[in-house]
Amino acid sequence: MKIGAVSELTGCNIETIRYYERIGLLAAPPRRGSYRDYGPSDVDRLRFVRRGRELGFSLEEIGTLLDLAPQDGATCETVQTLAEQHLRNLRAKLADLIKIETALAHLVAQCGTRPNNYCPVVEFLAREF
Amino acid sequence: MKIGAVSELTGCNIETIRYYERIGLLAAPPRRGSYRDYGPSDVDRLRFVRRGRELGFSLEEIGTLLDLAPQDGATCETVQTLAEQHLRNLRAKLADLIKIETALAHLVAQCGTRPNNYCPVVEFLAREF
DNA sequence: CTACACTCTGTAGCGGCTACAGGCTCAAGA
DNA sequence: TCTTGAGCCTGTAGCCGCTACAGAGTGTAG
Structure with a gap:
């Protein structure tokens, strides 16, 4: 699944997804060629982040929540x-x-x-x- | 009047005052030697800005308000x-x-x-x- | 084979400050 | 007079959470 599809599914901007990866909030996915190749769990994680943002949590807090969640x-x-x-x-x-x-x-x-x-x-x- | 005194009188951080000057919200004051030399009207203007911020106006809006005020x-x-x-x-x-x-x-x-x-x-x- | 949509990296900008580094200046006390 | 030290100077970089490019590469449909 390419980044555009993930963007569609989660409502997160493509640039934002790459930004989250850069700051370490999302793990860097494997590549298919030079393109990022996402799976369903990445979509879940991104939705988690998005909902966290909607509740006003900072990205740092969301990182903590993501660690705690499982x-x-x-x-x-x-x-x-x-x-x-x-x-x-x-x-x-x-x-x-x-x-x-x-x-x-x-x-x-x-x-x-x-x-x-x-x-x-x-x-x-x-x-x- | 030096910048430290203005800072005291207005409650604005020294760095913030210089920042406002840099972005053109405050005119650059004359210098006494190499030090900025402020007068009472600068204090008034800064207080205006500060109160505008306290009401949640953006610096751009405050600039407009400052133009309109007189x-x-x-x-x-x-x-x-x-x-x-x-x-x-x-x-x-x-x-x-x-x-x-x-x-x-x-x-x-x-x-x-x-x-x-x-x-x-x-x-x-x-x-x- | 070509066109074109998509993706890549890297960098810079937004607002509103804040925090330095590294140097300069000025006045008071010894 | 000399020194000390508080205050000021400029310039630059960082904060958050993105967003917006430029310029290049890739993959697929017609």
């Missing part, structure tokens, strides 16, 4: 810890964005209410403290 | 349009993050409920479609 025993606790940490970061970022959203929405809502076409947004950005 | 006339409408566009992007990103947060929280909540220490997070990432 293990037995304490796997779930370790993964859970990782996921919970990620969730905390996510929530922190979310809280920041919500603050920004609120502040900006408030400013924009005041646009057009000032005399002389004065702009509340600019006013906020330019004011002294 | 104008009269149609300023507010233009700024408002920019800010509204930014707000839309922000809300889209927020919606994405909330989806991720919900999905991940749901998965993590199921950790430890599976037999054989099987992990719901890994299960989600590895499952076929």
